[in-house]
Every structure is written in C-alpha cells, then in structure tokens.
Amino acid sequence: MTDNGPQDTNGGHGVDAGGQWPPPGDPAGVLGKQSLVALRAPAVRRLLALRARGGLSRQHVRLAGECLGASERTVSRWLAEASRSPAAAAHPGARHTGRFEITAEIRVLLAYWHGNASAVHRQLMERAAAEDGSVHAQTSGTAVPVPPGLVAVPGGAALSQVPLLDPVPSLSTFLRALRRDLTAGERAGLALGPEAARAHDVFGKRPASWRNHAWETDHVQAPLLVDADGDLVRPWITWFIDTATKVITGTAVTPGHPSRASVLAALRAAVVRDDPYGPAGECRSW
Numbered sequence: 548m549t550d551n552g553p554q555d556t557n558g559g560h561g562v563d564a565g566g567q568w569p570p571p572g573d574p575a576g577v578l579g580k581q582s583l584v585a586l587r588a589p590a591v592r593r594l595l596a597l598r599a600r601g602g603l604s605r606q607h608v609r610l611a612g613e614c615l616g617a618s619e620r621t622v623s624r625w626l627a628e629a630s631r632s633p634a635a636a637a638h639p640g641a642r643h644t645g646r647f648e649i650t651a652e653i654r655v656l657l658a659y660w661h662g663n664a665s666a667v668h669r670q671l672m673e674r675a676a677a678e679d680g681s682v683h684a685q686t687s688g689t690a691v692p693v694p695p696g697l698v699a700v701p702g703g704a705a706l707s708q709v710p711l712l713d714p715v716p717s718l719s720t721f722l723r724a725l726r727r728d729l730t731a732g733e734r735a736g737l738a739l740g741p742e743a744a745r746a747h748d749v750f751g752k753r754p755a756s757w758r759n760h761a762w763e764t765d766h767v768q769a770p771l772l773v774d775a776d777g778d779l780v781r782p783w784i785t786w787f788i789d790t791a792t793k794v795i796t797g798t799a800v801t802p803g804h805p806s807r808a809s810v811l812a813a814l815r816a817a818v819v820r821d822d823p824y825g826p827a828g829e830c831r832s833w
Contacts, residue, residue: 586615587639590614590639591622592636594607608622608626617640625639647720647721649724649729653671657725657737661738662739664721664725668721670700674709675713678711730747731747732744756791759828761791762787762789763790764813766784766785766809773802782801783804785798786799816828
C-alpha cells in the first residue's frame with residue numbers, strides 16, 4: 548500500500564528543518580485572526596531556540612511567516628525585537644505607543660479635586676516645577692518663589708499625594724487619557740459623588756446566555772415612606788435578576804440598611820420554586 552500524502556523528510560523534526568508540510572493558503576481564514584496573533588509568541592520562541600542552536604535558516608523564517616499570515620521581513624523584525632526585549636518576545640508585533648495613562652496616584656488626586664481635571668493637571672505642573680525650584684505664585688501682583696512644601700492639595704493632604712511626572716503631559720493629552728481610562732460612572736462619581744456614579748452603573752449587560760446561567764444582585768432604597776413599628780422609614784429592596792431573561796427571581800424588603808440576612812432572604816426567594824415563590828428560580832450549582 549502506497550501513501551502519497553505529504554511526508555516529513557526531517558526525521559520527525561517537522562518544520563525545524565523546513566519539512567514539506569505545505570502552509571494553508573489563507574491562515575486567517577482557517578484559524579481566525581485572533582488565533583494567529585496568539586500563535587506568534589510560540590512561533591517566535593521556537594525560532595529563537597533554533598537560532599540559539601545554530602539551526603535557524605531563512606526557510607524557517609519564511610515558513611513561519613506563511614503559517615502566521617505575515618511576510619518574511621515581518622517575522623525577522625519580530626525576532627530582532629524579541630532579541631532586544633523579553634516583553635517583545637511575549638507579544639510579537641504588538642504596538643508600543645508609550646501613551647500616557649491615568650495611574651492610581653492620579654485617581655487619588657482626582658478624588659481630592661472632585662474630578663476637576665484642569666485643576667489636577669495644573670497641580671501636576673506645579674509639582675514638577677516645584678521639584679526644580681521654579682514655582683512662582685502671584686501675591687499682590689508680584690511673583691515670588693514657592694517652596695515645594697507649599698504646593699497645596701485640597702483637604703490638607705500631603706504633597707506626596709501629587710505624583711511627580713517627567714514629563715508632564717499636555718492638558719489635551721491628559722483629558723484624552725481621562726476619557727479613555729475612566730468610565731462615565733467613575734467621572735460622575737468623582738465630580739458629584741456615589742449617587743451620580745450609580746446612574747451609570749451597568750447591570751444585566753452580559754453576553755447572551757441561557758436562562759438562569761448568571762444572576763446579579765443589588766440593593767435600592769424605595770422612594771416612599773412606610774410604617775415600621777410606628778416609625779416612618781424608607782425601606783430597602785434587595786433583589787436577584789436573571790441576566791439572560793431580565794426576570795427578577797427573588798426579592799427581600801427590609802426597613803433598615805441591607806445586610807447579609809436580606810441578601811440570604813432574597814437568594815432563598817430566588818432559589819425556591821414552591822408557592823409563594825417561583826416559577827423562575829432554580830437551585831444553582833455554585
């Protein structure tokens with residue numbers, strides 16, 4: 548019996564010596580673009596190992612490029628970048644823009660300034676200038692030097708709360724990073740408080756799934772007064788919602804602030820399907 552299929556002519560070493568297995572004509576159409584990107588790092592590591600053994604050839608680079616949907620020149624550039632930086636070997640072909648990002652320290656400063664981005668940027672500039680001893684303040688029309696310790700932070704916070712950036716980005720870059728790195732809810736919460744942030748909260752926004760695949764829970768204070776043992780109070784409602792069907796599976800109403808007891812009561816109402824509960828509940832296998 549004769550097998551006319553493609554043969555590995557490298558003694559079981561596959562593509563390490565340019566075996567004759569043909570690459571797909573359209574790798575992205577076979578594997579998908581995301582899969583090809585994920586395969587870049589293993590391929591580059593394999594090629595680097597071949598280079599370390601002195602067995603890397605141009606044919607290897609060309610074959611890897613054909614399999615990954617990239618040119619020979621592109622794969623050679625990946626190898627050069629990976630040789631210089633381990634980070635480049637982990638993510639070959641990734642773009643490294645060095646863009647400015649909002650750090651945890653800047654978030655703290657934004658909280659002190661109640662979300663006033665221009666004031667935060669101005670203080671970052673003052674902090675950088677104070678480090679150089681070149682800060683000046685206007686006092687009765689005359690500019691006088693300001694020692695680093697006098698760069699004021701709202702609320703009497705220490706100067707250490709102001710990060711030292713080198714260089715400080717422009718205001719337009721800072722605002723662009725703020726819009727990119729902070730959600731609308733975070734920006735509203737910094738400016739107006741947690742109640743404003745809740746208006747932007749996302750719930751029930753999960754990928755499409757089946758009934759009772761995922762539940763979410765939350766609390767809300769009802770906008771009405773009820774009589775609770777002679778006192779007028781605004782009750783709290785705790786509920787569970789099925790994210791696939793948007794059906795409220797269980798609720799619990801309490802006269803005081805939510806607690807573990809109210810969460811467990813709402814969860815029991817969501818799980819039990821006998822009267823007066825159900826029919827949407829189910830015993831989840833958590």
